[in-house]
Amino acid sequence: MVTRAVIAASVLMSLLLAQQALAAKGRDFYSILGVSRDADETAVKKAYRKQALKWHPDRHPENKQKAEEKFRDVAAAYETLSDPEKREMYDQYGEDGARGGGHPGGGAGGFNAHFGGQDPFDLFNMFAGGGGMGGGGGAGGQRRMQFNMGGSGGGGAFTGGFGMGGGSRGGGFEGPPPSLYEDDPHVQHLDKDSFPAAESGWVWVIHFYANGNGHCRAMAPNIKAAAASLKGVAKVGVVDCDAHKELCKAQGVPVPPSIKAFVAGSPPRNFNGVISAKAVSDWALGLIPSRVVQLGSDKALNELLAKCEGGGGKSKERAAWALCVVLVSAKAETPPLYRALSGAYQGRIAFGELRASAKGAAAVAARLGVDLEAEKAGGKLPLLVSVCNGDVVVAERYGGQLKSEPLTRHLDSYAAGKKCAKQVRLVPGTDLGRFSAGALKQLCADKGLECLGCSEKEDYMRRLQQFIDEGAAAL
Incomplete structure (x- = not known):
């Protein structure tokens, strides 16, 4: 008669043999994810998120080869255990048996055609929200997540991606994330028809992004803040590379993210620093060229005024609107806004600057109707003087704020030269x-x-x- 002890020992031996057989047939996907054999779908997903982030190769620059192997194992484990049919066959035959079509030595068709075939980086990107957290070339031709654009420090490049906070919803598995720049008033959404021309006169900073890309999502708040600080000084645009793939490729961005600056007369420039609102803003300000003439003598003033005499010239040296503007300032550097306007209105308005510290500044200011010493003493610098037709007799002091919007409105009021035409003095001797x-x-x-x-x-x-x-x- 068979005793209970003998039965128990027989069952235990059978289980041990089954586990040994399974181990011999491939990887132990349950151990790789760190879940029990009865783990449900939610537990498997949670385990995959944890292990994929833990073993992503970009987090292990000191040992990428080992990390890549672990990363592939984690992806294969999730792909198998998250699919009920694949999981059932794996539980019965192990990895090798399942690859063979459902039993050891099986054919290459059926289940094998769908087993473990997805690129582990594509799988990771799918969890990050469609487009992932970056791209580029990886070992063996695989797409790889890159963090060469910097971040907010430490592991900040992962923030906002992969359902770990900062931009994902419900753990990252409940549909596409919201648009990165939806309803932001400081950025312009660009496509092939609205993409800025180099001759626009403005410096453009453009973020090429993928909406579901975790790295792009981490960058977006800094781009928005930079755009707000650059308002009126530089233009900030965004291109959704999911919607405009050809435009992104044409601009040298096969895989986002990328931040580029476009300056008239220069090739596009890439931002390669650590992403922060200040860093992007300072970078853009440093790229703004100056077309402002420094006025330290009567000769320099006369040369400036000659550019707006009569207007209508086609040369960029001529002011087609017959307007010259002169900034009188106590500063040692030209303000970024003034530099930006000098580029934006190039060929229409001539820009000059008179620094109070320049030798002979008082005499030049007097020609413009400005008592330099009195203005300095009264704290009324900087100030702006508008001169039509090169005639200092009709010079007018601008009475508005020296800020982007009011200044732009003031300059636009001289459009097409009509305002200056009305100020021409028709008197004997007029040339x-x-x-x-x-x-x-x-x-x-x-x-x-x-x-x-x-x-x-x-x-x-x-x-x-x-x-x-x-x-x-x-x-």
Whole structure:
């Protein structure tokens, strides 16, 4: 008669043999994830998140090869144990048996075609929200998550990705994350039609991103803050590389994230530092070119004023709106906003700057109607003076704030040269030859002068000179 002890020993021996057989047939996926054999789907997902982050190769620069092996094991374990059919076959036959089609020595079709075939980095990216936390080339051609753009310090590059906080919802498994830049008033969403042209005059800072990419999501708050601080000084745009893949590839961004600056006359520049709002903002400010003429003498002022005499010139050295503006400042450096405006309005307005510390500054200021010493004593510097047609007699002091929006409105009020045309003084000695044909035509219109048959510059000059002579005779 078989005793209970014999039965128990037989069962125990069978279990041990089964475990040994399973171990001999491949990897122990339960041990790899650190879960029990009766773990449910939620426990398996939670374990995968933990182990994938623990063994991601970019967290082990000192031993990438070992980390990559562990990372692949974790991915294979999750892919198997998260699928009921695959898990059942694995429990019966182990990894090797399952690869063979459901039993040891089985064919290559069926289950084998779907077993462990997904790229472990693709799987990781899927958990991060579609697009992952970066990209690039990895060993064996696999896509790899890269953290070469820096972060907020420590493991900060992982923040916001993979359902670990900062931008994911419900652990990262409840659908796509919200748009990174939805409704942000300080960034411009760009596509191939709205992508900035190099001749726009502004410095553009552009974040090429993938909406579900954890690294991109970690960067977004800093980009938004930088955009707010750069308002009116530099433009900040974003390109969703999931929606505009071809544009991203054309701009040298096959895999986001990337931050690039576009400056007129220069090739695109990559931001390679540690991501912070201040770092991005300072980088952009340093890229803003200056087209501001420094005025330390009468000669320099005369050269500036010559650029806005008459306007209408096609050269970038001419001010088509016939306007010169001069910033009178006690500062030793040109403000970024003024530099930015000098580029944005290049060819339309000529920009000059008079520093109070410059030798001869008082005499130059006096020509513009500014008592430099009194302004310094009263703390009224900086100030801005507008000069139409190169004529300092009609120079006007700007009375608004020296901030982006009011300054832009002020400068735009001179658009097309119409405002300056109204300020031309038609008196004996006025050099009409310095004006373009368009400016002369506008002068006739502003003065209410008919010019029948006029089509050439000389025609308008004759009519205006007649008006000047009639005025002089009347006196």
